[in-house]
Amino acid sequence: MARMAGRRALLAVPVLLAVTFGVFAIAAASPFDPVTAYAGGAGLTASQETLDQLRANLGVDQPLAARWWHWLTGALTGDLGQSTSLRQPVAQVIGERIGWSALLCGLAFAVAVVLGTALGVLAARRRGGLLDRAVTSVSYALEAAPPFWLGLLAIWLFALKLDVLPAGGLTDTGTETATAGQIATHALLPALVLAVSQLPWFVLYVRQGVGDALEEDPVRGARARGLRERTILVRHALRSGLLPVLTLIGSRVPELITGALLVETVFSWPGVASATVQAATGVDFPLLAALTVLATAAVLAGNLLSDLLYGLADPRVAFDG
Known part of the structure; x- marks a missing residue:
């Protein structure tokens, strides 16, 4: 390693x-x-x-x-x-904003991985069933939905119509100090929108991997030995079916960065991605250069993390990349 x-x-x-x-x-x-x-x-x-x-x-x-x-x-x-x-x-601009972007992307990615894995497993258990068709149909629809459109739709529904979540920003109107409660409330909607934009790929990958694993000979042998379906799913199908998802983690980093750029702009989130928009519209090439290096380094680190996780999960894979 x-x-x-x-x-x-x-x-x-x-x-x-x-x-x-x-x-x-x-x-x-x-x-x-x-x-x-x-x-x-x-x-x-x-x-x-x-x-x-x-x-x-x-x-x-x-x-x-x-x-x-x-x-x-x-x-x-x-x-x-x-x-x-x-x-x-430029160092001050990035230092003031990178923490907020990391918070937003981290929350969104965690929700996308956990929820996508759960939905993918549920769909894979009964491939072709009603739940499988519903989950895959929604996933394909979300794949075609731009993150900024999802953000505007979420603002219209949860902020304007239902009035249960703030429409953007980091703090409440007229408040200068950001409390933990305010940050959590304001981060919820953009994090969910960013997570939903990444969710379909995890759902479809998990569904395909786990579904194929359930049809393999070792799983059929486990069923023949009388093991419970839950044991078969957790100990056999999930272990091999989730391996392709580890490679997906690195490949989703560029899309996560692009989605964060759009989501932060829609929700006026004070992160690095929103500063990228200001740098582009202001022809600010020193800031653009630093942000591009930061995004490239994040993509390289994501790919390295995927390879390391895959090697740890499957000992048959050699660390020779």
Whole structure:
């Protein structure tokens, strides 16, 4: 495990370098001017000399390779640059928001895994039955539903019609201090929406894996020996049927990040994903570069976690990736 983790860490270095260089290459080729976005309305009346000085202050007058190398060397020492859209150091922007994003994504992923596993097992026990058809039909429908649409629908139903949950934000209106109760109440709806957007894949994977495992010869032999159906399901079918789900954990990380970006924007959740939208609309390439590296690192870590879990669950698999 340690050797595989070390190899993956070494392979991640060129990947992250390529990703950061790609961000700056896109910035150089982009028709959007970060100086104009930074100056706002004042840039319309500013002189060319002022704009040139501002361009030099922001460092966007340098060649592509020089800008990328300057950012990279600074990032290695902890200096990720200055966010032009939020007027804060990039490290401070990420530090203030990453905890809220981790909370939202962690809650959503846990709900999706637990609920998806339970529904998938129930559907697999009677494949072709009424419950199986209902669960799979809803899962396929949710696969086609964009997270932002689910978020707007949830706000309309639970916040506007039923008035049982807040529509967004982190605290109640007029409150400056965030209490644990307020955070839990405000996190419930966006976490559930994000979980529902990830739920169908876990349901369908578990249903397929457990259903196939129930038809294997060892399970038939266990039934012939008179073992109870619950024992067969827990000790035999679940053990082999859930192995494909472990690989799904890593592959869902990119979708989880994308879904979080949309959900945080809809619910005004103060996380990293919502800052990505501000960085994109404000042509804030230093912040975009740091957030892209963070998202890439999360995807690489998710894939590594999947491989490690699969190897631990199935001793026949060697840690040679």
